Amino acid sequence: MKVKVTAKVKAVTPNSQTLIDFLKAYRDWTQYIVNEIWNLNYIPSMKELHHRFYRVLREQGFRAHHCHKIERRTREIVKAIRVKMKNEEKVSKPILKRLTARLDSQDYKLNLEDKTLRIAVLNDECVELKLIWYKRLDKYFNGEWRLKEILVSCRDNMIWVYFVFEKEIVVKPPRAVMGVDINFSNITYTIVDLRGRLVSMGVILFTGLTRALIHKKIAEKLQRKYPKSWRFNKKLLEVIRKHYRRAKNILVDSSHYASRKIVEIAKEYDAIIVLEDLNKLRSRVNGDRRFNWKMSLWVYHRIQMYIHYKAVLEGLKVIYANPKGTPKTSPIGGKLEFINYRWVKLPNGIVTSRDVVASWNLALRECVPQVVSRGMKASDQMQPQEGMKGKPVQVPVVSKIPKI
Secondary structure: OEEEEEEEEEEEOOOHHHHHHHHHHHHHHHHHHHHHHOOOOOOOOHHHHHHHHHHHHHHOOOOHHHHHHHHHHHHHHHHHHHHHHHOOOOOOOOOOOOEEEEEOHHHEEEEOOOOEEEEEOHHHOEEEEEEEOOHHHHHHHOOOOEEEEEEEEEEOOEEEEEEEEEEEOOOOOOOEEEEEEEOOOEEEEEEEEOOOOEEEEEEEEOOHHHHHHHHHHHHHHHHHHOOOOOOOOHHHHHHHHHHHHHHHHHHHHHHHHHHHHHHHHHHHHOEEEEEEOOOOHHHHOOOOHHHHHHHOOOOHHHHHHHHHHHHHHOOOOEEEEOOOOOOOOOOOOOOOEEOOOOEEEOOOOOEEEHHHHHHHHHHHOOOOHHHHHHOOOHHHHOOOOOOOOOOOOOOOOOOOOOOO
16 A cells, blocks of 8 residues: 655745746636636546647646646646535635645655755756755655655745645554544543453643643633734734744644554554544534533544554554444443533443543444444453454443543
């Protein structure tokens, strides 16, 4: 299986205007082709796009590979919009604003010794970029990864280069299944073997949302205190933006930390990772004001995305399952006894949280169907399995019910 990763690097050049002119032309002519084919009742093939627009693009000074990338990008945009239209989503004709260009390996030359990048622009001119390098990039040039296309972008008068690397990954045969339940304050996981027997479970605290909400609260408080002047006061505006940036950075760092922990545990057991299919979750929930405030910063999709790509790089399989009913179904057969909203009692008398039950059921949904359908005895579920490397079974037992 081939996987791709993207590395982002900042760059500087004395010929910035030449580069910006190229990026504007790249964007404008992509928009032109989108406008020309927007009213078609079908998605044109690459051959048709090449036949209609290749000569026009060449007359504007684009190289042959530039033309190919523009045509492919146009088709991707229109195809994505058509998919949304089939799903009955409200869409309109896309308007491209970002200055970004994709370049094939034939249109750039990377010098690793000098850390410079030479790219071809309009009319066979070249622009040399000086890359602001960091050591983390060196691991992608050790021979395992293959450099493919690059993306050159200009945002807020800063130039960024995105390197796309490709690598062949061998998927490991699974020995277990890990169900992952993502919540506001923690990420709960449960691991079962391929026969559905419990192996291990645990909780990874996620404090990023609480810390990020503090900064968001400060920013919103300043906006309410100065409702008319905060937009025009440069110092105040910078303070507000600083708190929002801090909240974003906290969420990104916390998501990386939690996803890395999940993948490390899954790697230890060679487990398939089962995540919840949470598409359109924000449109389905209808909570109180505090819940919606938390929901505005909850980065469950970001956490899932980080888990997914980190797991793929380790050769682990990731599956998305329907989470409907997972917190309300007993994973060992019988019926759950609900103590309150958060705590439940299993048929064998063990008190645990609904998060554990949800992650347990997610893991069981990807095991052998016969085992899942008939259930397991409680005595079998609570025994550690021989031959499984790693930590022994950890079942959280609560002697006293916490106050909620």
